[in-house]
Amino acid sequence: MMPDIAPHPDWSRVADALDSRGWACLPGLLSPAEADAIAGLYDRPDGFRSRVVMERHGFGQGEYRYFAYPLPPLVQTLRTTLYPPLAAIANAWHARMGLTDRFPAHHAEFIATCHAAGQHRPTPLLLRYGPGDYNCLHQDLYGAQVFPLQIAILLSRPDDDFTGGAFILTEQRPRRQSRADVVPLDKGDAVIFAVNHRPVQGARGPYRVTMRHGVGTVRSGRRHTLGIIFHDAA
């Protein structure tokens, strides 16, 4: 598996999309063969630190596994190479939201901060859904250290490998009702989205909206996703 990222994203387009609606797509981040190779890891006995059956926790229906360190090379490469351009966007967001934390230029430095704060456990995960499965709207917060953007990569082909199972984002605006969006993804496409808050430019200056993500009910087939969260877990 080539730990290289092609095609190279257009980061100014990504930044504009993230600023205007809180999410952006990276089409074809993984090739179909890379997506299959990652999805195929799910049934391996080793390489993971834990397995979560979502219905046991009220998280939905379906399951996921958190990778152990060392991460598979492609997952590690995605996490470290996607971080620097996202850190620049994250820092601009924090400035606009009046938050004082800033993120270092390289992922290793940010992970050192997580580890010093007691957040040692890796958060990249593989998710697997079958017919009837779904993922409730949630936020992937695992401690005080939070990197404000995360990535999900669809590893299965819509309409071919599965039906239903749309990726859903909601945003909750102050004193208004929540708004939902469905993110169109094909196999190998990634969506970058806000973990928790994002800044919105209002008439009287920027304000924060709260975002959540989830997956609608899978009607048929199998749906796999790779999730890349940049902070580690307590």
Ligand SMILES: O=C(O)CCC(=O)C(=O)O
């Ligand atoms: O399966 C999905 O598309 C959503 C996965 C998810 O919740 C995540 O990557 O954090």
Ligand SMILES: [Fe+2]
């Ligand atoms: Fe999630």
